[in-house]
Amino acid sequence: MKQKLRKQHQPWPQKKWLPLLILLMLGVAMVLALPAAATEVKPVYALVNCRLVPVSSPPIEKGTIIVRDGLIEALGPADKITVPADAEVIEAGGLTVYPGLISAHTNLFLETREQEQPQTAEDFLGAYTQAATPQQFPELQVFKEIKPKKQTVEAWHRAGVTTVVVAPNRGIFQGQSVVLNLNGDQPNSMVLKQPWALHVNFTTERGGVYPSSLMGTVAFIRQKFYDASHYALHQKKYQSSPRFLKRPEYDPFLEALVPFVVDKRPVVFQCNNQEDIKRALRLIEEFKLNAVLTGCNEAWRAAEHLKKARVPLLVALDFRPPNASIYNQQGEAVRKKAEAEIYPANAATLLKENITFALTSFGLSESSFARNLQAAIKAGLEPQAALRALTVEPARILGLDRQLGTLEPGKIANLILTRGDLFGEKTKVVRVLVDGILFNYEEKGQ
Amino acid sequence: MFSRIICFKKYLPLSFLLILLLTTWLLSPAEARTDTENSGPGSALQAIVNVRIVPVVGQEIPSGTILVENGKIKALGANLEIPAGARIIEARGLTAYPGMIDGYSSLGLVEISGVSATVDNRETGRINPQVKAIEALKYDSMHIPIARANGIVAAVVAPSGGLIAGQSTLVKLDGWTNREMVIKESLALVVELPGIRGGRRGFMGMGTQQAAVSTDRALAELKELFHRARMYEIRREQAAKNLLLPRPDFDETSHCLLPVVRGELPVIFSVQADKDILQTIRFVQEEKIKAIFYGVHQGYKVAGEIKKAGIPCLIGSLYDQPPVWEDGYDSLFMNPVLLNQAGVKIAFSSSSSSAAKDLPYHAAKAAAFGLDRLEALKAVTIYPAEIFGVDKLMGSLEAGKQANIVLADGDLLELGTRIEKVFIEGREVDLSNRYTELLEKFRKREKEK
Amino acid sequence: MKNLTRLPIFILLLVIMLAGSASWLLAAGNLLIKNATILPVTGPPITGGDVLVTNGIIKQIGRNLTAPPGTRIIEAQGKYLIPGIIDTHTHLALSGTNEGTEAITPEVNMAEVINPDDPAIFTALSGGVTMVHTMHGSANVIGGVNVVLKMKWGQPSEKLVVREAYPTLKFALGENVKQSNRTLLPGRPQRYPATRMGANAIIRRELLRARDYLAEWDRYEKLRNSKNPPENLLPPKKDLRLETLADLLRGKLYARCHAYVATEMVEFLNLAKEFGFKIGAFEHAWEAYKITDELLAAGVGISVFIDSWAYKMEAAEGIAYNASYCTQRGVLVSINSDSSERVRRLFNEAGKAVKYGLTPDEALKMVTINAARQLGVDRLVGSIEVGKQADLALFNEHPMSAYTRCDLTIIEGEVYFDRQQVIKEREEAARKGGN
Structure with a gap:
């Protein structure tokens, strides 16, 4: 086993077909260099002697799972699965295989923008007199903004995450998100769904431009949704006959909204506190949107509403009480206690209330994500449910449940191999497969 | 120049004399001032008869007489003989109280707070020991007659802003010029230490640089300034004795801090948090200066220490939120109650100009939360007089004191009570004010029909 | 040290906040307030008066009223009962006060930005x-x-x-x-x-x-x-x-x-x-x-x-x-x-x-x-009348006196503020903190 391990590059995927590759590249080098992945034939892997947690069915204590062409070919008890002749056998005794985790809301790979509070009058004037920040860009494709980095990908692999939604993070109508498989750093090969959803936030950016308040933001969103449906109707009527009608003026803003308002593609509302949840639900009801709520770390406080609404939830494992919250208004001791005891119980409460949800790492570093996940479980979230909330549930919400979320033949080979139970404190993710590409995180000497 | 400053204790007999001289001089052209038509000059003999007397110090007299002469209370009692020729003021149904003293206000410095042209209480910069409230005091402020009509006869007027805001003054609420109002031209230097809520009220809701200064740093800075002033004095003295020694250049700040470091001029520290109060007590003791605390929002938490240090407290406005939620919703109301119970000398303040008239209501609010009603009354009369070293002149109804008398149709601190007459140093003052004048003006419209 | 002694107060406050509302709910808007000086506002004062509240509504006003067993009884001897005070102009319990960027913004609605966590509600x-x-x-x-x-x-x-x-x-x-x-x-x-x-x-x-x-x-x-x-x-x-x-x-x-x-x-x-x-x-x-x-x-x-x-x-x-x-x-x-x-x-x-x-x-x-x-x-x-919602406040002195203090505030028959309770809990916390 040790020999096999040593063969693999650490931790980046091994280029097994390096000689062939070199030849190929030499052949075309004078014209252009092809990306390596494009010509790579992925190896067949057989992970043997491992514990399998398919999520969709009971765990298999001693099993084998075959991965071919980036997909799961077969899995089952060791004695029922024949290892194909062309498979590279990976001895995985003592390891558990789970479907890769999905974090359905992140801001990975985006340039961070400093949003410091101005401290002095001069700073404030400076910030105020800057060119007004646009509050809205629904047409923005975040895919075009991302710059994947190897280190980031690896860091999240170690937290068990293989699939992420990258959402834009500025303004009210923030733009459209993308679903990525963390299989490397080439955006085009990473895309699972582009675009996925329109993201809407109730928070405005600084600057004296309308809307500059929450109340203005709600009105602004409503007006734009009305405008978009009118815009679509106007175009339709005009196409049927321009008689008596002015030609609708082209409006890229509204144009971008139409698929979400009229054709009901998904709209994700970021809910920073309990009231945002109710605000979003009112909008969803008013405009009959196909919507998802994200953030929602105060979802337990709006449980009654959520039970009725049956809107999918992306619950961030962020336990910091929101600014408006009572837990933030009664002094540091109350705030700390709330962060340590009350907010971690959010997911457990939702589970008790039979509200289905996916968990996300939104707003968190990979280490606090792992830590908070354990805290949520400690606060009463059943591990089974936690696992579902990071696999099948997000896959379903993303409309990718045929591709992702469980260990089943035919699904994308996003797997994580852990030493110990996934949610154990000392558990380490030692291998990750994304789209069948193997990443090794086994530390030396282990 | 500093001989003009009237200070505590050391110069008390002198100041007493000065004030007496000053007041007799002021009172001579009495008819030119705010007397009502039928009132005699303050020097005339007057008898307020059939009046319930609450002298604040001493027993209440259910019905009695107060004799006023030469601006002072000549005698008071149940069965006084009324001398012939006295002007009789029938006061049946009324109660006589000593006039109230506002422990901290901006009367005469702030007229319309939103219009900077009418605001004179806040100098730029952080260190301003040289500015004096008395020198900007608008004696004909529209807020003064309103406060007076509520039974307030004297007030501390304090500058504000920065670390050293300037010199406060103690004035009576009557006079044709600012100088005529003076009781103590320079009462105390005002030092504003950082508050508990820090930069909440900064520039358009943003934090301010001032908020970044901690009380430690503010006190360290003061220590440095005081040290500099002391060294300045020594070096100047030595240079005066020995002409060969170089003489330090004139330093305005040190110059103006001399009365403070000599222990002549007290310092009013605006200080709120318990730990800041403790630090400030240490500072006061180390520096051997005279101190009065103002604001003291969390004073109740360290009441014992304040009592031990013997520092009196001017309670800040009760029209405020608790500084932090954890203190409890009623902490500002309970604060004077607990300080008083611990034996700390307290006085209430309006902390305002446009709401200076509300002074009695702050006291009553504390009474609503458990402060003994007589103590509440004392904390707007005799206690501030004691704190400011003028209790020989005012603060209670006693023979020999200034005739600062308020005749009220009910409890002095009660909201609905109407003040019928106010005497300041024996003179009945005009109770008409902007409120009554405007009301009368527009009532005419109704009458025209 | 000081922080340590205060910690239980915070915890207690938290408990009050979470459990408090629930326990108040148990009262379910049924109350009998006894022996108060009632200032109904729309009628003459009643001394030694009782008010019976059923399901949040004022059911009876009078003297010597009785309540069904289990009803919470509030003894108000020497106190003044008035209708709950109504403030016709505030900006509290909102996330934001102005949309001030444009000269007219009638499209915005305060109902959209209510913040029930604003401590000003308790104030x-x-x-x-x-x-x-x-x-x-x-x-x-x-x-x-x-x-x-x-x-x-x-x-x-x-x-x-x-x-x-x-x-x-x-x-x-x-x-x-x-x-x-x-x-x-x-x-x-x-x-x-x-x-x-x-x-x-x-x-x-x-x-x-x-x-x-x-x-x-x-x-x-x-x-x-x-x-x-x-x-x-x-x-x-x-x-x-x-x-x-x-x-x-x-x-x-x-x-x-x-x-x-x-x-x-x-x-x-x-x-x-x-x-x-x-x-x-x-x-x-x-x-x-x-x-x-x-x-x-x-x-x-x-x-x-x-x-x-x-x-x-x-x-x-x-x-x-x-x-x-x-x-x-x-x-x-x-x-x-x-x-x-x-x-x-x-x-x-x-x-x-x-x-x-x-x-x-x-x-x-x-x-x-x-x-x-x-x-x-x-x-x-707005007044204490049979059939109206039992929004009430109890004062220790006449409410128009400077010496008065609010001791109890009731909305639809449920006690939302109780000074005695606040004091009791504060003392308990202090006692626990002292140990």
């Missing part, structure tokens, strides 16, 4: 306040739609909203909308309007627009309902800003107008006549005493401070007699706080009116039944 309760009109600020000529809330601390936002109240729209005139007390930031032009003329012109312009908007929809409806509507008939664009103003013109909304000086108010009355909209009340109305005839003729009330004045030029003639004199002239007057601090001593503010000419009864009305009338909820609250 209000501690002063016997059970209901507030919480409003858009005065940054612009036409602000937003306001909302009336009950101070049900610990309850979710939707349980706070009083749906029966008049829907109202905030207008503002004078110095705030002129931005005359604001330092102009470099590089920013002064916003229109900069004068009172401009403010009025904007209101007129927008109401004319709203009229056009209504006409446009009428034209569309007529076409749509005609015999042969064109196939490609397009409805007008829905404009939320004009929708709100159209509702004002339709009489569905009441204007609540922030105004200080007499001319502003006279001119706003004229605008109301010109466009036929209803005015709920003038806010602040510092110079109302100068135009009582006009107010009476128009039947418009005022919601004012008792004596907070001289903070800006237009408040420099704001005399403390305003509320009393207007009341005496027959104008409907309420006293407001406009502050998350003053709200807890609104009874003191009303009490001051006694000095300026009102009886204590008249003064108390200004923060109870008058306020209820101005908000259109006087059928439900």
